[in-house]
Amino acid sequence: MSVELSMLMWSGVLLLVLVVMSANANILAMGMSWGFGNRDEAAAPEGWGARVKRTYINHLENTVIFAAIVLPVSAAGISNEMTMLGAQIFLGARIVHALAYVGGITFLGLRTLAYFAGVAGTVMILLQAV
Template sequence: MTPELTYLAYSVVLLIAHVLVQATFSDLSKGIGWALGPRDEDREQNPLAERLQKALRNYLETYVAFVALALAVTVADAGNETTALGAAVWFWARVVYIPVYVSGVPLIRSVVFFVSLSGLGLMLIQLL
């Protein structure tokens, strides 16, 4: 399996873990009775759960591009050290992004986000 597809598989694991953690913190912050009930009324969640939700939304915003690039690089047989590095940079930056965002560190969060975008750029350059 190519490095890009390996990181694509890892990214699915990260997505599942992120969804489970975010949903758990969100439900716990709203109350277990509410979480197990019909959820007819909206409830506020605590700041930690809110940050996890925003981090997940941010992950999904770049995830589609990563999936498309990983598949395009593989199908086009355009994979090389640069695309493998791009996939690794995107993935590991996304792993780092979650705790950085949740901790509320503003500047580092933005830097990590742009590092993840640079990983996508490394992959894209090889396809153009």
């Protein structure tokens, strides 16, 4: 498997972890009977539970964009130092972003910096295809 596709796979693993964390936060906030029910009432987690939900939604959005760029680039056989580095930057930045967001870390705008680093990694790959 190429480095780029491997980073996409691990981004999917991170998404899975975040979704499971969010589901657990919902059950902790609303109770097990809510979890087994129809969930007509929206979950209302607070604190880290609310942050993990926002984190997984943000990560889902960014992973879709990353995949929409990495998959055709990979299918076209484009793989070089720039695409590999861009993919590694994307995943590393997304991990830092998730940890900062869920952990509520606001020091020096770390979460925002990580977000833009992930975008930059994605753009690095895109530039190799144009």
